[in-house]
Amino acid sequence: MAETSWLSEIPQLSRGELRDIRKGLDGIYRDFSREYGETIEALFDPLLAFLVWFEKLLLASPWFVIIAVIAALAWVASRSWKLVLGVVVSFFMIGYFGMWDDTMRTMSIILVCTLMAIALGVPIGIAMARSDRIQSTVTPMLDIMQTMPAFVYLIPVVMLLGIGKIPGVIAVIIYAIPPVIRLTNLGIRLVDKDVLEAATAYGASPIQRLMGVQLPLAMPTIMAGINQTIMMALSMVVIASMIGVKGLGQPVLKSITNQYFTLGLLNGLAIVALAIIFDRVSQAYAKRSQQHMEGLENG
Structure with missing residues (x-):
């Protein structure tokens, strides 16, 4: 009482x-x-046109060309034949089980969202690293973006832009962009001050220090942020399917509503395969870039 x-x-x-x-x-x-x-x-029409073009390109390209390109990118990033073989087998199985078109649609969305997140997130992270005031302003926003339930993002976006690809892209970017911003800020702040002082002593301008010293040394940390952004974008695939984004998420949503266990399992495994491929390739590239920078420092 x-x-x-x-x-x-x-x-x-x-x-x-x-x-x-x-x-x-x-x-x-x-x-x-x-x-x-x-x-x-109307402001998003160019982005929509690019997204539609990219999706049509992936769908129209022969499957063996797509696999060859992705395998080549995996080799350039990792220099690992095991990883390349895993990529080839995974995409072959995706096509064998009839999920190729949905996978290409999902890849187009994820790649476009990741590129947009990098284009927006890296400059914001750089600005945060250069100014404590900007960091104190942006950090609470990132906290809100990471803790807000993903479904909440869909409400204002759908009310404003309706159903379709662009609302899905915006919701995915809002949900997935915080890691690349945070880790870009962290990576630049962790660059050794002595290295920056040496670059300044050699007459490097602030832009030269940023492009030639800070970003290369922070690249492994930034790549970790990009890796997490890709993982979070993939985790939004099913939720984005609720507002008309085609891809692997729609069969999963259909399997939930109609209790199709096998349909949901196979498409869920395809999403997992994409996540593992992107994760391993980005991690391998980050590891190789870190070894390269350590070699330059020791040299």
């Missing part, structure tokens, strides 16, 4: 007041989406 009476003393909004606030905020956002939705959607 004492606890109940203590809680009753806390000032609270009445149900009517809370309802009025919610209705007011909903009305403001609804009016904003109606007024500016088409204008904002």
Whole structure:
């Protein structure tokens, strides 16, 4: 009873007041989406055109060409025949079980989202590393982005842009971008001060120090951030399928609603295969770049 009476003393909004606030905020956002939705959607037309073109390119290309290109990229990144063989076998099995088209659609979304996350995240991470004020401002935003349930991202995006690829891309980028921002900031901040002082003594400008010293030395850490961004983007595949993003997520969603165990299992394994391939290739590249930089430092 004492606890109940203590809680009753806390000032609270009445149900009517809370309802009025919610209705007011909903009305403001609804009016904003109606007024500016088409204008904002038009800004994303180039991205949509590129995404559609890239998806059609992957779907139209012969399967053996796609596998050869991905295997070549895996070899360049890792120099490991075992990894290359694993990539070839994984994609062959994906095609053998009839999941090739959905996998290509998922790859197009993931690659575009990853490129966008890198293009946005690395400059933000650099700005955070160069300014404590920017870091203190951006860090709470990243905390919110990483802890907010993924479904919540879909509500304002769908209200503003409707159903389709672009809302899915935006939701995936918001969910997946924090790691590359955080680890870019961390990697640059961990660069040895003595190395920076030596570069300054040789007359390097701030841009030269950034491009020639800080980014190369921070590359292993940045690659770890890119790796985590790819993993988080893949984890959004099923959720993004709820707003019309085609790919491996839609069969998984269908299997949940219709209790098709085998359909969900096979497409889930295809997502896992993509995640493992991207993870191993990016980790191998980060490891090789770190060994290269250590060799330059020792040399």
